[in-house]
Structures are given as structure tokens and as C-alpha cells.
Amino acid sequence: MKKEDIIFSDWHRWLFGTAPPAFAFEAALRALVIFSAMLLIVRWLGRRMKGQLSISELAIILTLGAIIAGPLHLPTGGLLPSFAVLLTVLGVHRLSNWLAFKSRPAELVQQGDVxxxxxxxxxxxxxxxxxxxxxxxxxxxxxxxxxxxxxxxxxxxxxxxxxxxxxxxxxxxxxxxxxxxxxxxxxxxxxxxxxxxxxxxxxxxxxxxxxxxxxxxxxxxxxxxxxxx
Known part of the structure; x- marks a missing residue:
């Protein structure tokens, strides 16, 4: 956006940004779809996500927030690439848990020690x-x-x-x-x-x-x- 495009009295930009008003309804639908997907993803991540988070699990949560931020409110962001990234994060998390179960050094790197x-x-x-x-x-x-x-x-x-x-x-x-x-x-x-x-x-x-x-x-x-x- 250019400097001359920023007008203080431009109420349309204040309310809708640079997207058309119809995108507000699409954003609400995107939020519903992403929320439903996130419920499934967090469920698949395991019950530990509902308890006290470890270091790796906290990193997962922060990553999930960054992934869904774009497609949630940006008209140029698609849902399918975000779902692909979400599934990749889920796979990495499952793999890291498997490695931690099999290897004590891997567990210490991921979770830390007492x-x-x-x-x-x-x-x-x-x-x-x-x-x-x-x-x-x-x-x-x-x-x-x-x-x-x-x-x-x-x-x-x-x-x-x-x-x-x-x-x-x-x-x-x-x-x-x-x-x-x-x-x-x-x-x-x-x-x-x-x-x-x-x-x-x-x-x-x-x-x-x-x-x-x-x-x-x-x-x-x-x-x-x-x-x-």
C-alpha cells in the first residue's frame, strides 16, 4: 500500500481493509473450517496437549498458530496449502514422539531432563x-x-x-x-x-x-x- 492510499477518514479501509466487504462472510466460513480442522489436529496430537506442555509441544502450538494466521483472514491465502502444512506438522510430531520413545538421547533433546x-x-x-x-x-x-x-x-x-x-x-x-x-x-x-x-x-x-x-x-x-x- 502506498503512502497516499492511507486516508484517515477512509472508513471502508478501517472496517474491511483492502478486501471487498463480501470477504467478511468468507472469513467467518474460513474460521469455522479451520477451527474444525484444528480440533481434529489437536486430538490427533494426543492427550498430552491437554495437559502441561513440554518444550516440543509448545513449539507445535506456536507453529499451528502461525500456520492458520494467513488463510484465516487474508484473501490471497488458500486453505489447502495450510492443511498440507498442518498434516506435515502432525507427522513430524508423531515421528519425534516415536524417536523419544525409542531413544533416551532423543527424548532429552526434545523434552529436557529433570x-x-x-x-x-x-x-x-x-x-x-x-x-x-x-x-x-x-x-x-x-x-x-x-x-x-x-x-x-x-x-x-x-x-x-x-x-x-x-x-x-x-x-x-x-x-x-x-x-x-x-x-x-x-x-x-x-x-x-x-x-x-x-x-x-x-x-x-x-x-x-x-x-x-x-x-x-x-x-x-x-x-x-x-x-x-
Whole structure:
């Protein structure tokens, strides 16, 4: 479109663009056809598409959106080429799932691997850094699971689909609170957490023979807070 063709008061262009008004009815029919086709395509992609999406499945969804954008509202775009591309994407997805089923390396490339975030009440800082996950973001995920402190956890994993899974210790140990600083409980006056400090960086709880108050033996930080239970 040339610059001189853009007229602010051109209501026809505002409403219909450069297509004739009759194309609005055709666009509605195209939308109905594409919507019906998309229902079948997503159904054929499998039940996983209705759950938490993996990396490859998210890529499929974004690709499907790009494919249907043109023929949905452009009069110069045909439906048949788009359906051919949709079927190709479906075939590629089925093939990639088959490869992931047959080959562990192929599965890791497509889906990613599980990541260990907590080991016996302590944060795995290097893993969190590799996944660009800050301590506060992770603590928010734990709060959503009604976990108040790291001493409750034996293991916590970030699954390949982005969800958090965890296994608790049989008996909670003193640990680092995951609550915001303003809501953290005061230092314990009695019990196993009384007088015990925990590393605020990684959650390491020193034993009585460790040199608590200096650098953490696990992450070398010098940042201690009262433990909670």
C-alpha cells in the first residue's frame, strides 16, 4: 500500500481493509473450517496437549498458530496449502514422539531432563543458576505447595515440563524459611531449632561441631538467619 492510499477518514479501509466487504462472510466460513480442522489436529496430537506442555509441544502450538494466521483472514491465502502444512506438522510430531520413545538421547533433546533443586533441605545453587531460577521464584513455587521451610524436604525436582515435584522427610528438620522476611516466624524459644542458625543462601544447617557464624561450609556464603521448624 502506498503512502497516499492511507486516508484517515477512509472508513471502508478501517472496517474491511483492502478486501471487498463480501470477504467478511468468507472469513467467518474460513474460521469455522479451520477451527474444525484444528480440533481434529489437536486430538490427533494426543492427550498430552491437554495437559502441561513440554518444550516440543509448545513449539507445535506456536507453529499451528502461525500456520492458520494467513488463510484465516487474508484473501490471497488458500486453505489447502495450510492443511498440507498442518498434516506435515502432525507427522513430524508423531515421528519425534516415536524417536523419544525409542531413544533416551532423543527424548532429552526434545523434552529436557529433570533437575534436582533441593537435597536434604539444601538448595542446589548451581542447578538453579543453570535454569535461571532465582531463590525467590523457587520459594514462591514451594509456598504454592504449602511448604514453609526447606527442612521439610528430602528432594525437590524441577520436572522437564516445568512442574515441581518433591519428597518430604519423615520428620521435618530445622531449616530455612521460604516465607517472605516480613512473615517469617521469630527465632525458636525451644525445640530442635532453638539457637540454631541456617545459611540464608543455600539452606545449609550446621552441626554443633561446624563453625556456624563464619562462612558456610557448603556454599561459602556468610549470611546466617535463625532456623525454623
Amino acid at each position: 533437575a534436582l533443586l533441593v537435597r536434604n533441605g539444601c538448595l542446589e545453587l548451581e542447578t538453579m543458576q543453570n535454569h535461571a531460577l532465582s531463590q525467590e521464584q523457587f520459594f514462591g513455587m514451594l509456598r504454592n505447595q504449602s511448604i514453609a521451610q526447606l527442612g521439610e524436604l528430602r528432594r525437590a525436582y524441577l520436572e522437564a515440563n516445568g512442574r515441581l515435584s518433591y519428597y518430604k522427610l519423615p520428620e521435618p528438620q530445622p531449616g530455612l524459611s521460604v516465607l517472605p522476611p516480613a512473615d517469617r516466624p521469630p527465632p525458636a524459644a525451644d525445640g530442635p531449632a532453638q539457637g540454631r542458625q541456617v545459611c540464608a543462601t543455600c539452606g545449609y544447617l550446621p552441626t554443633p561441631t561446624d563453625h556456624a557464624g563464619t562462612h558456610c561450609l557448603r556454599c561459602k556464603a556468610d549470611n546466617w538467619v535463625p532456623s525454623v521448624i
